[in-house]
Amino acid sequence: MAIPIKYNLRNMRVRWVTTAMTAVGIGLVTLIFVSIFALNHGMERTLVETGHPRNVIVLRPRATESQSSISREQAGDLAARAGIERGADGEPLASPELVAIANLPRAGGGKSNIALRGIGPRARELRNAITVVEGRWFKPNLGELVVGKGALGRFEGLAPGARPFIRGREWLVVGVFAADGQAYESEVWGDLDDMRAQFKREYSTVLVRCKDEQGIERFCAAIEADKNLQLEAKRHADYYRDVNDTGMNLQGLWLVMATVLSIGAVFGAANTMYASVAARTREIATLRVLGFSSFAIWFSFLEEAALLGLLGGVAGSALAWILVDGMTSGTTNWQTFSDLAFHYRVTPRLMGTGVGIAMIMGVVGGFLPAFRATRLPIPAALRGL
Amino acid sequence: MSKFLHLVVRNALRNRLRTVLTAGGSAFLLFVLVFMLTALTEMYAWEGAPATHLRVAVQHSTGLATPLPIELENYLRGEEISACAGHLIKLNWFGGYYQDRRNFFANFASDHKEWREVWDELSLPDELYKKWCSQKNAMVVGRGLAKRLGWKVGQQVTLMGTIYPVNPELEIVGCFTGPTPREEEQLFFRWDYLDELLGGRKVVGTFWIRARTLDDVARLKDLIDGHTKNSSDPTETMTEKEFGQQFAAMMGNIKGMIAILGSIVLVILVFMTANTVAMSARERVTEIAVLRTLGFRRSHILFLVVAESVLVTLAGALFSLGIALVLFNWLLLSPSPQFPVFLVEPGTIAVALGAAVLCGSLSALVPAIQSARRKIVDGLRYVG
Structure with missing residues (x-):
């Protein structure tokens, strides 16, 4: 027969100071754990290209957008190739773009790199989810810019109406845009020809949409095979994933930290459970005499340890949700060498994982103490030695 | 008080399981602290470069990603600058990788002439330096980097270019050493070789100048930035620390x-x-009361409890520092390819030890005061 869980609950209440202290320890570890992964989640979210699955980006092999360069002739050649979808006007859906990097003052001091994207008329057609949230879209040839809403908060002097001085000229910010959380929100967009004139460069990349799935492979293979071009074509989503993989590779660090912290918390939980077993020696012996099996006692203590973890886990996850969810932050993606703004995202699933891991911490910590409880020699324990 | 240390140690060893678990727990937690602080010091390693350094960097004011015009070199080698500057090199961050993109390390295309004078903390034997000067596709590699990648002198290595559309095939002619393993995690090949591969486009990332005196550093900033201010490529000149x-x-x-x-x-x-x-x-209420009857003062009891707690957390700290030093400083392991080396600094060790003492004392404070304050009769009567 199992020992009723009420026994554990009442026990935890009687020694509430010890219970609370252990739960706080586990809870704070859960808080850190959930926050770390909320940060990771948020970063990953920005680096997912949610655009059309048949979008293909052409750029120089191994280069990022800002490092790549494509000449006018090459861009014309690419747009004229077979297999590219056509827009409503019958022209191919191909968007040559220029991505450059400028060092601008950051809000709160210091400077950081921001990505500037010069685009033509096709760029927005090829991407969904680009919406103006403040002001209006830029007009070509006037030196107007629109700022991603992530960049707006991270840099100084980019609010609508501002006239930032970038790469030898004054520009005018006319609007703010959102991009469904994609990395574009950390960029500044303007007219392709305006940017080309200032940065004295040709295009960086050409984004095209292929007609069908087979067309993508054919298109990519044809670009690869053309030795004169010396370019590479890949799915837009793949490009984004590659940049994410190498540029923001801090997951290893976070994982080491979270694991080591959890092990530390397990030691704490074990200590509490050992003390709790030691203090209840006589009680445990009495339970045995009453006929409860050693397994029932072992399981009961394990339950208590799991409850301890649950208590800490729920508190820690809730605290993370209150404190951290939606917090904005940013860092430099060293692969693209430009600033990336992101939000901490505490999802229900992440909170669930946090609670689960807290319970595991409790159970692992309680495993050996619970075992000790079953090994007590009954007569000696009853004597209270 | 030190005569009671023996008693403190004996007390700590009484419930060995508890002491080991507490010390173990604090070891893991302090390891995380050491880990985070080390990540921080590694990220800011360059910022810590001595401000008195005589090296000055010249970059484009739009940022490092924008190249400088080669014409600037003529000005920088002219009389006005030479009066303040002893040596000058062109230095491009090549940003290439070896075999796998995740193999991150610093690789530069640098002028070989005056390289030794500008990077004076790196030491490269004379005959190897001469070989580097005489062979265009030669490169010099930091000792630590060569060891990590398993490279031998005389080996041919292809670097895959990312920023530049070329993949230079380079021959390792020698290894240089630096004051710490951090400086040995980089390699240099010749700027003129990169330029040749690029078809003579004369792309310059940065100029590095070694000022003659400390006063010249400020003078160089004014002179160079003033000279380029109204050109189409204005510069930003800064000390190595600012860089x-x-x-x-x-x-x-x-x-x-x-x-x-x-x-x-x-x-x-x-x-x-x-x-x-x-x-x-x-558990020790009764025995503390006994100690008091034997003549131990309240302050002694306070000391005994706090010292035991500090001893345990300190043991945890020493254990975690030992592990961290062996893993990171001795075996030179790194938890992320982002960090070529991950060295625990003396400052971090001090912070970890300080944190252990602080946390040990703080956590003992309430129980210690309670124990010291309790009346002897209450303590003797106490049933746990």
């Missing part, structure tokens, strides 16, 4: 985040230790 700071600034508020996380870790440590100290104190 490093711009990367630190790009990292964002990681410093603040690590400070918050670190404090939470310490709070966890205090709670965990306080819990065990309280358990021990409860």
